[in-house]
Amino acid sequence: MFFDAMEEIVEKIYSLPDKINLMLLYGGQDENIRFIEEQIGVRLIARGHKIKILGTAKAVQTAINIFDDIVHTFEKHKKISIKDIITSIKITHLNENSVEAKNGYGNGIIVTTPHGYIKAKTGGQSKLVEAIKTNDIVFAVGPAGTGKTYLAVAMAVAALKEQRVKKIILARPAVEAGESLGYLPGDFKDKIDPYLKPLYDALEDMLLREQLRKFIDQEIVEIIPLAFMRGRTLNDAFVILDEAQNSTFMQMKMFLTRLGKSAKAVVTGDVTQIDLADKKNSGLITSIRILSNIGGISIVKLGKNDVVRHQLVREIIDAYDKYSGKETASEEKETLLKKS
16 A cells, blocks of 8 residues: 655544454455445554554545444344445545535435434435535435435424424325324324324434424424415424425425424425325426526435335335336336426
């Protein structure tokens, strides 16, 4: 390993957690360590759970960020592969080269949770995070598993913790997708809660249960059907509309015109999963087309390469598209989004 003689070489020691599997991390004959060296331009000397990092200050910090992400991946999934390491390197580079990094913002971490931390994992997700930071209204469009809602909720929780907003409002259209709402047991709240459960799940990942319950009781966090937004003016709020492909044209207009001062809105949806009786009435598709040229509004398109659920999810999406003969339709939708 050779360094530029004009740059000062620094040395840092990185300590790995005791529970990490060193064999998986280092690879046979330390091949993963050598790969990181080649990609980052540092010298790594691994001794048990301690890694000595030698290089320029910038390269050493990049290596530390990569190891942070690798450790987080291992703690979450209890395994690590060369593919995970390559992903960590790519995401670290994306974060370091982003507008936020150049302006001195953190290391790509969106919010720290009781279970670790949350950060973008793909190029598309990094673009979404940056768009939310720099725009008041963001449309995040993409297939299942791309983290649209999860990242939006993480950004909302971060804004609340940093006191940039006073409340979070999460809304969903209560549109039936094969089930009958009227036949579900219980009162109205019991009937509607299953539709809002994914939003509760995301929040429970990011906040302690007692804290979330307190926020809900104090209406600092509201999780409501879209229809409950009518007539309100939302100031100092981070507002998320999930499953927006199932909102009608008028519902979408109603939602977007609720924003008051110091408010931010994120609209997420998948144009291939419209459950409305009249699919042409989807407020998401129409809004993307008519609002794309307004300053302060950003449209971020996520794709199959941004799927972060089980590795089979991407293949399942492909298989269903092919079976349903939607490849041409997908191209038409892509053309629509590009025009918007």
